[in-house]
Every structure is written in C-alpha cells, then in structure tokens.
Amino acid sequence: MPSTLDDFEVISTIGTGSYGTCKKIRRKKDGKIMVWKEMEYGTMTESEKQMLVSEVNLLRELRHQHIVRYHDRIIDRSRAIIYIIMEYCQGGDLDTIIVQNRKEGTHVPEDFAWKILIQTTLALKECHQRKNGKAVLHRDLKPANVFLDAESNVKLGDFGLARVLHHESSFAKTYVGTPYYMSPELVNNQSYNEKSDIWSLGCMLYELCALVPPFTASNQSELNRKIRTGDFPRIPSQYSLELDLIIRKMIQVEVIRRPNIDAILADPLIQRKQDSLA
Numbered sequence: 001m002p003s004t005l006d007d008f009e010v011i012s013t014i015g016t017g018s019y020g021t022c023k024k025i026r027r028k029k030d031g032k033i034m035v036w037k038e039m040e041y042g043t044m045t046e047s048e049k050q051m052l053v054s055e056v057n058l059l060r061e062l063r064h065q066h067i068v069r070y071h072d073r074i075i076d077r078s079r080a081i082i083y084i085i086m087e088y089c090q091g092g093d094l095d096t097i098i099v100q101n102r103k104e105g106t107h108v109p110e111d112f113a114w115k116i117l118i119q120t121t122l123a124l125k126e127c128h129q130r131k132n133g134k135a136v137l138h139r140d141l142k143p144a145n146v147f148l149d150a151e152s153n154v155k156l157g158d159f160g161l162a163r164v165l166h167h168e169s170s171f172a173k174t175y176v177g178t179p180y181y182m183s184p185e186l187v188n189n190q191s192y193n194e195k196s197d198i199w200s201l202g203c204m205l206y207e208l209c210a211l212v213p214p215f216t217a218s219n220q221s222e223l224n225r226k227i228r229t230g231d232f233p234r235i236p237s238q239y240s241l242e243l244d245l246i247i248r249k250m251i252q253v254e255v256i257r258r259p260n261i262d263a264i265l266a267d268p269l270i271q272r273k274q275d276s277l278a
C-alpha cells in the first residue's frame, strides 16, 4: 500500500539544501520517526523529471548499513512536489559538527575521523561496485551529505540526486555554494569518474580534521588554480602522520595515482585502524 501525506505528521524542519527541504516526520500508524526530503519539480523539463524518477528508484535499490535507508516516495502532482521518505539520522550531519568545533575551538578525536573515513569508504564501495547494476557515483560528497545515527555511524545521503538536480534546469540553477571539493579533472572540464568521488572524500576528511577545506579562495579562478597545484597544508599536528598520509593519497591531482575504493580499504593504515576500532 503506497504511503500518502496523511500517513505522516510533520514535526519540524531539520535542513534546507540546494535542492529541497528536509523535515522530521512521525509515521502515525506506529510513531516511527523518519524524515522526508521535499523537492519541487514544477520547473523541471520532462527529461529532468524522468532523471529524478530514475535516481529515486536507484535510491530504493541502495541497501547498506552506511547509506541512508530509503522507505518510500509520495508525489503531489497538484503542487508538483515529490516527498522522499528516508530513515532518521539522530546524530545529524558532519557539516554541523565541523561548524560546532570551529565555533568552540575544538577538534574531532582522531578515532572519530578514522571511523568516518572507513564507513564512508564502505558506503562508496557499495555504490561504485554495485552487484546488480552500473556504478553509482555520488557526485556531491561533502560534510552536509554525511549523516550519523545515534551511535555516530555514517549514513551517506543524497546519492545520485546531485546529478539530476545540478542538471541545467531552472530549478537546479538555484544550486548555491562554492565547489571547494571540485576535483582537478572537473576544473579541467574532463569527465567525472569514480576517482572524483575519492578526491571529494579526501577533501571531506581533511575538512573534518582541519575544520576548513584543503583549498580555499575568494574567487573561482583562484580556487581552480590552487586545486590544479594540489598543494595544501598538513592537517593539525595533533593528528597522526598516518591520517595525514591517507588523506594526501586521496587528494592526488593525477587521477591514475589516486587510490580507488579497494586500494583505500586494502591500505595497511586502514587495515590497522579497522582492527583497533573493531
């Protein structure tokens, strides 16, 4: 039986992103706390609507302990809004954690950073190496798209939607935000590939430790220049050389030198950390 809007009550708005509003909801029949992401599709072309539907169907197929669980979708054609119903992540998002540490002058513990790295890599593995379908690239890996459950386990969100919603449509043109994590291949107008997600993963881990992105600038051309050099400061000295090293391996300008998912998980630094965190 498909869900309807009346099956839920809205508790609060918990996030507004470039492509929609995230609301905390309660399912009336059993009181289960969930979220839905509301997205207006009224300004989309037919092909963009089709892309959105296929991306949402893709979300339905992605089942992994470190990927946000999709439950259902509701389409309100009268208001041209799609509601994507997903699991609630009580720990919130990494961006809020970074902002909070920056404000308080504190840093996340090293073991927390390793845990985020390992679990986000496992989520990417599930998508880059899907058993029954083509690889799914995230394309918008950043702290605001990584959520945590009540035990601070990673729940990666918004898979694939980025491609649809960054597509040239009036709706997507509202996309705001500086592309700090843009990879050198994208800066050079080359194609996005699995290694581009790895570049973003490295930038995200860097920002989690340093509380600022590896590359910053006051304008796009300066940011592009810095990204092309691939030069950035070490993460704060309180973090180990091993953590700095694994991040550097991911933020490699040359795509062929950047490790893929399996190379990261096979890295002795990761293996050792996985054992100690188990």
Ligand SMILES: CNC(=O)c1c(C)[nH]c(/C=C2\C(=O)Nc3ccc(Cl)cc32)c1C
Residues within 6 Å of the ligand: 014, 015, 022, 035, 037, 068, 086, 087, 088, 089, 090, 091, 092, 093, 096, 147, 157, 158
């Ligand atoms: C400050 N952040 C929050 O309070 C927060 C909390 C507690 N949960 C969320 C967001 C989600 C959440 O709880 N489940 C989600 C599933 C998919 C997507 Cl794209 C986002 C979410 C947020 C943004």
